[in-house]
Amino acid sequence: MTNAGASDARDRDADGRARNARPRDGLGRPLPYGAEGVPRQPEGVVRAPRETVVEAQALLDAGRPFHAHEVFEDAWKAGPEDERPLWRGLAQLAVGLTHAARGNAVGGARLLRRGAGALGTWETQQGEDRPYGIDLAGLVRWAGELAGRVEGGERPVDARDEAPLLRS
Structure with a gap:
């Protein structure tokens, strides 16, 4: 038995692709429809690499690592093949901080x-x-230190206080 109306109720973008339009908090957690959320990062934005770094740093500094991850993910998907591991690694750091701030010590x-x-x-x-x-x-050191503290029972962490400096 199928639910004929289920697919019609899904959030979709202008091209008909499924998109979750629920508002989200600063750590990317979905909120109930109608709740006040933080602005979402647009997907698929092509930025110059230095622009990516500046925008991601601003989001990290604001305690929004989930959103910084989305900026890095855009660079990972749109960038040159040989740079994709760089941007993927940066996205993983941002998601790791997101999980640590949400209290998920193991995943973080x-x-x-x-x-x-x-x-x-x-x-x-x-x-x-x-x-x-x-x-x-510096980022490798930061990630190792934070991972050790998170595993050691310090959770959740404050994403703003723990935000890394991408450039020193």
Whole structure:
């Protein structure tokens, strides 16, 4: 038996793709329809790499790592193939901070370590430690330290207080 009206009730964008239009809080958690949420990041925006870094840093500084993740994800999907591991690693760090701020210690630590590993691998393979001014070594240290504290029972963390500096 099918529910004929179920697909009609889904949120869709102008092209007919399913999109969740529920408002979200600063950590990307869905809120009830009609609740006051924070502005969402538009998807699929192509930015220059330095513009990506500046916008993501502003979101991190505002305690909105979930939204910073979306900015990095745009760069990951739209950027050159050889840079995708860099942007994916940065997105994983932002999602790791998001989970840590939501109180998900296991998921937060896992994603922080995964992102740090991706950045370390990218740096080694590319032989570049500061692409677009990004302090990869500093981010790897930050992620490892935060992952250790989160696993050690400190949860949830304050996303604004724990926001990393992408450039030092």
